[in-house]
Amino acid sequence: MARxxxxxxxxxxxxxxxxxIPAVLEAAKKMPGVVVAADxxxxxxxxxxxxxxxxxxxxxxxxxVIGSCSPRMHEFTFRKxxxxxxxxxxxxxxxxxxxxxxxxxxxxxxxxxxxxIDHVRIAVAxxxxxxxxxxxxxxxTKRALVIGGxxxxxxxxxxxxxxxxxxxxxxxxxxxxxxxAQLDKTFPTLDCSACILTPKMVEIVQHPNIxxxxxxxxxxxxGFVGNFDVEIVKKARKVDAKKCTGxxxxxxxxxxxxSAEFNEGLGERKAIYVPFPQAVPLVPKVxxxxxxxxxxxxxxxxxxxxxxxxxxxxxxxxxxxxxxxxDQQDEIVKEKFGxxxxxxxxxxxxxxxxxxxxxxxxxxxxxxxxLERMFNSSGPxxxxxxRPSDGAHPKTxxxxxxxxxxxxxxGRPYCSKxxxxxxxxxxxxLKEHDPEVQCYVFxxxxxxxxxxxxxxxxxxxxxxxxxxxxxxxSRIYEDGKQLVVLGEDSLMGRPVEIxxxxxxxxxxxxxxxxxxxxAQTMKLSHDVYDFLTExxxxxxxxxxxxxxxxxxxxxxxxxxxxECVAQGGAAAAKVSALxxxxxxxxxxxxxxVDNARCIxxxxxxxxxxxxxxxxxxxxxxRTVALVNESLCRAxxxxxxxCRPKAVNLRGFTxxxxxxxxxxxxQ
Amino acid sequence: xxxxxxxxPGCALHASAREYDVSTLLVCRALGIEITExxxxxxxxxxxxxxxxxxxxxxLPALDxxxxxxxxxxxxxxxxxCYSQLKMASHEMQNRETLDNVNHLTGGVxxxxxxxxxxxxxxxxxxxDFTGTVxxxxxxxxxxxxxxxxxxxxxxxxxxxxLEDPQIMDDIVRKLGxxxxxxxxxxxxxxxSLMVTNRDVVMNLSHRLLRQAKQKGAxxxxxxxxxxxxxxxxxxxxxxxxxxxxxxxxxxxxxxxMGLALGFTPKEMLMDRHLTDPLPxxxxxxxx
Numbered sequence: 007m008a009r010x011x012x013x014x015x016x017x018x019x020x021x022x023x024x025x026x027i028p029a030v031l032e033a034a035k036k037m038p039g040v041v042v043a044a045d046x047x048x049x050x051x052x053x054x055x056x057x058x059x060x061x062x063x064x065x066x067x068x069x070x071v072i073g074s075c076s077p078r079m080h081e082f083t084f085r086k087x088x089x090x091x092x093x094x095x096x097x098x099x100x101x102x103x104x105x106x107x108x109x110x111x112x113x114x115x116x117x118x119x120x121x122x123i124d125h126v127r128i129a130v131a132x133x134x135x136x137x138x139x140x141x142x143x144x145x146x147t148k149r150a151l152v153i154g155g156x157x158x159x160x161x162x163x164x165x166x167x168x169x170x171x172x173x174x175x176x177x178x179x180x181x182x183x184x185x186x187a188q189l190d191k192t193f194p195t196l197d198c199s200a201c202i203l204t205p206k207m208v209e210i211v212q213h214p215n216i217x218x219x220x221x222x223x224x225x226x227x228x229g230f231v232g233n234f235d236v237e238i239v240k241k242a243r244k245v246d247a248k249k250c251t252g253x254x255x256x257x258x259x260x261x262x263x264x265s266a267e268f269n270e271g272l273g274e275r276k277a278i279y280v281p282f283p284q285a286v287p288l289v290p291k292v293x294x295x296x297x298x299x300x301x302x303x304x305x306x307x308x309x310x311x312x313x314x315x316x317x318x319x320x321x322x323x324x325x326x327x328x329x330x331x332x333d334q335q336d337e338i339v340k341e342k343f344g345x346x347x348x349x350x351x352x353x354x355x356x357x358x359x360x361x362x363x364x365x366x367x368x369x370x371x372x373x374x375x376x377l378e379r380m381f382n383s384s385g386p387x388x389x390x391x392x393r394p395s396d397g398a399h400p401k402t403x404x405x406x407x408x409x410x411x412x413x414x415x416x417g418r419p420y421c422s423k424x425x426x427x428x429x430x431x432x433x434x435x436l437k438e439h440d441p442e443v444q445c446y447v448f449x450x451x452x453x454x455x456x457x458x459x460x461x462x463x464x465x466x467x468x469x470x471x472x473x474x475x476x477x478x479x480s481r482i483y484e485d486g487k488q489l490v491v492l493g494e495d496s497l498m499g500r501p502v503e504i505x506x507x508x509x510x511x512x513x514x515x516x517x518x519x520x521x522x523x524x525a526q527t528m529k530l531s532h533d534v535y536d537f538l539t540e541x542x543x544x545x546x547x548x549x550x551x552x553x554x555x556x557x558x559x560x561x562x563x564x565x566x567x568x569e570c571v572a573q574g575g576a577a578a579a580k581v582s583a584l585x586x587x588x589x590x591x592x593x594x595x596x597x598x599v600d601n602a603r604c605i606x607x608x609x610x611x612x613x614x615x616x617x618x619x620x621x622x623x624x625x626x627x628r629t630v631a632l633v634n635e636s637l638c639r640a641x642x643x644x645x646x647x648c649r650p651k652a653v654n655l656r657g658f659t660x661x662x663x664x665x666x667x668x669x670x671x672q
Numbered sequence: 673x674x675x676x677x678x679x680x681p682g683c684a685l686h687a688s689a690r691e692y693d694v695s696t697l698l699v700c701r702a703l704g705i706e707i708t709e710x711x712x713x714x715x716x717x718x719x720x721x722x723x724x725x726x727x728x729x730x731x732l733p734a735l736d737x738x739x740x741x742x743x744x745x746x747x748x749x750x751x752x753x754c755y756s757q758l759k760m761a762s763h764e765m766q767n768r769e770t771l772d773n774v775n776h777l778t779g780g781v782x783x784x785x786x787x788x789x790x791x792x793x794x795x796x797x798x799x800x801d802f803t804g805t806v807x808x809x810x811x812x813x814x815x816x817x818x819x820x821x822x823x824x825x826x827x828x829x830x831x832x833x834x835l836e837d838p839q840i841m842d843d844i845v846r847k848l849g850x851x852x853x854x855x856x857x858x859x860x861x862x863x864x865s866l867m868v869t870n871r872d873v874v875m876n877l878s879h880r881l882l883r884q885a886k887q888k889g890a891x892x893x894x895x896x897x898x899x900x901x902x903x904x905x906x907x908x909x910x911x912x913x914x915x916x917x918x919x920x921x922x923x924x925x926x927x928x929x930m931g932l933a934l935g936f937t938p939k940e941m942l943m944d945r946h947l948t949d950p951l952p953x954x955x956x957x958x959x960x
Contacts, residue, residue, distance in 0.1 A: 361836025364856060415827060415835075483856025483884055492860070
């Protein structure tokens with residue numbers, strides 16, 4: 007026999023200011039099974055909790071209804087009270103009379119009170135049919151996978167590894183470092199990017215807890231928190247990493263030159279190469295599309311036509327340790343992980359779609375990242391700022407912000423967040439490289455939210471003399487050796503024409519190549535711009551809807567380095583907390599199958615978005631559905647489609663839901 | 673695919689831009705595109721009507737759209753401004769309330785069902801392969817295609833080509849055997865009707881266009897708008913007096929170039945009506 011206690015919380019005046027608490031208590035006392043109804047000023051407070059516990063014990067209650075805020079807020083708190091009072095924590099229902107009543111109906115106290123009573127009534131009807139539930143313990147693999155070797159992923163990997171757990175860091179490119187490795191100096195302190203990044207890269211490769219897989223991609227992910235099965239493709243470098251010493255003779259002598267991706271198309275690299283001198287690991291890879299010997303092999307095997315390519319193999323002849331491994335093939339690594347951190351980063355907007363900025367056809371209109379490579383002493387110009395067209399030092403430079411940001415016409419309405427700051431930084435660096443340079447910046451707004459950011463951007467204007475013009479650029483075209491930039495000064499209300507030697511486009515942040523596909527592989531959701539979606543934009547910024555999978559950094563949305571580092575660390579903290587447990591507790595409020603009723607139609611298998619339903623063959627030979635409790639997210643689709651009503655959601659059974667509806671119409 | 677259209681010439685094509693009208697009709701005939709001028713048409717409102725009164729700017733095009741609706745064929749327009757006015761009005765009147773109000777003003781029964789297209793779309797889409805019909809390829813001729821600011825804008829209304837770097841006219845030019853010059857000011861403003869009220873602005877803008885076209889190696893500029901044509905063609909002597917940089921260039925309608933390639937004589941294409949004489953250029957390229 008259910009002995010139900012109803013506790014109504016005033017929540018200060020949040021609830022009591024609108025809902026008549028005495029009226030709710032009065033009504034509750036008459037509800038079936040209710041033994042006692044009591045109120046508290048703050049049920050969640052220490053005295054409130056003790057009071058509830060005392061009333062439970064005095065009245066020998068076995069079911070509890072609490073009328074308070076949303077269960078998302080304090081259900082967990084009150085479940086702990088239940089346990090302390092010696093009851094099963096699932097004999098509890100929370101009637102939300104704050105968010106769903108007092109906050110939204112503050113203009114009609116009478117109706118609000120009536121609705122609060124209804125909420126309590128349906129909770130009472132439901133709690134009477136609650137069953138005792140017991141969480142299960144499942145084992146977990148204390149090994150983490152971090153996808154993406156940029157600053158975010160590196161930080162996450164280091165923090166998890168330093169907490170004592172083994173980590174595998176997977177990076178698609180042949181070196182870790184990400185975009186940060188491309189930058190010269192970083193705002194707002196102008197410390198050299200390589201100086202702060204390289205030590206971390208080395209720490210990664212030397213850390214005993216970190217396994218580094220570069221030039222590798224995650225192909226498949228299955229399983230659930232604590233027990234993910236992951237397939238990683240280790241692509242063939244054609245170089246034996248164990249033998250290679252990184253001496254560099256191969257890329258020095260390779261005759262084949264290709265446009266350098268790492269330098270954003272400025273300058274060239276070889277067909278066997280490391281992307282940059284500080285690459286980690288310092289092991290080159292063979293570019294399978296451009297290597298002469300690979301081309302020769304393809305020709306011999308009849309895969310390509312035309313002139314017979316040269317059988318080069320100079321790298322192989324010169325390599326002092328015979329590290330070239332032409333027969334090396336892609337390798338598939340299968341491993342179990344307990345948690346996954348996704349830190350796949352971003353790419354920059356491609357400005358060649360912008361006809362007004364020359365559509366990628368004007369050589370002296372470059373992107374912000376290209377300018378970074380020029381600033382860099384190991385970059386294509388050896389650290390000098392030179393016009394790509396004729397190698398001259400530019401004296402007048404126009405910087406255009408919001409290229410591919412805040413542009414609805416091009417489907418990029420969002421702010422990319424970092425461009426205002428990197429543009430300010432670049433005006434400073436341009437001036438430091440050549441004091442005769444005059445910078446002009448076209449902007450919509452100058453967004454400098456961040457510690458020391460506004461001061462930095464002001465310094466660009468006041469100390470370094472960058473002229474900021476509020477307005478958009480409408481056209482850039484060549485006039486002789488110069489570029490003419492047509493724009494608007496919207497503060498002066500007139501058109502502006504600037505003759506410049508070079509134009510730098512502050513290209514915005516976009517979701518990385520393959521972000522949507524990876525999200526699908528891992529069943530993560532993403533927004534219309536393919537940025538991954540966090541579990542809660544404020545309170546769960548690194549969690550996802552899937553337990554055990556975390557997201558961090560710019561794959562979630564535009565972020566600068568400090569934020570990326572913070573998120574990498576945050577994700578690592580969540581992983582460490584998860585790994586601090588010996589066994590995982592699974593939520594018992596999931597779907598379950600009544601084998602006697604199941605007819606084996608397996609409609610539930612088809613509708614389950616989490617692939618949480620399997621089949622089992624009973625001893626009598628019948629095939630029935632079987633819920634994998636660790637995978638089930640309790641979405642409720644399977645009970646809805648189950649024709650013989652064999653599937654039920656524990657804690658939300660069909661009988662309970664019906665009882666709630668019935669109670670509403672009493 | 674339909675090859676039969678109603679044709680709205682607009683005021684300019686019957687007066688200062690007669691060569692555009694004549695060349696359009698001849699070229700369309702040669703390509704088997706049937707275009708019939710609307711029996712009754714009125715001014716589209718041009719650049720003035722809509723700036724005085726929004727409803728006037730809708731009502732005038734509505735009268736023409738109603739004529740086209742009677743004729744029951746899609747409406748093709750050669751002038752960029754007329755096209756913009758009628759297309760914009762048709763777009764605005766997709767709103768039922770606006771349409772009712774306009775009908776109330778004009779006393780008309782417009783249903784707004786006519787498809788409005790620009791001549792370039794018809795020429796390009798309906799004759800995907802000119803090469804067979806091109807009798808006199810415009811070899812060695814470098815053409816800077818100038819679209820002006822209205823032709824392909826705004827995106828939601830016209831938008832049949834890239835807004836900043838349109839290609840439709842360049843495609844035609846290439847199919848004629850000429851070389852289309854890649855230049856940066858295809859869609860910059862020529863100054864439009866400011867020639868009447870603020871001559872200096874037009875001089876400056878037109879000079880900028882001509883100078884850039886010339887710098888990029890163009891022998892001539894191709895246009896698809898009578899106003900662009902007049903601004904670029906008529907004042908080249910005055911421009912030279914101010915800027916002294918020899919940026920003079922013949923300015924031709926795209927249909928005149930097409931006519932030439934299709935075998936019509938320069939006289940048939942009324943090449944002698946331009947103030948900047950294109951004939952020396954055409955002779956030097958063996959086209960006249």
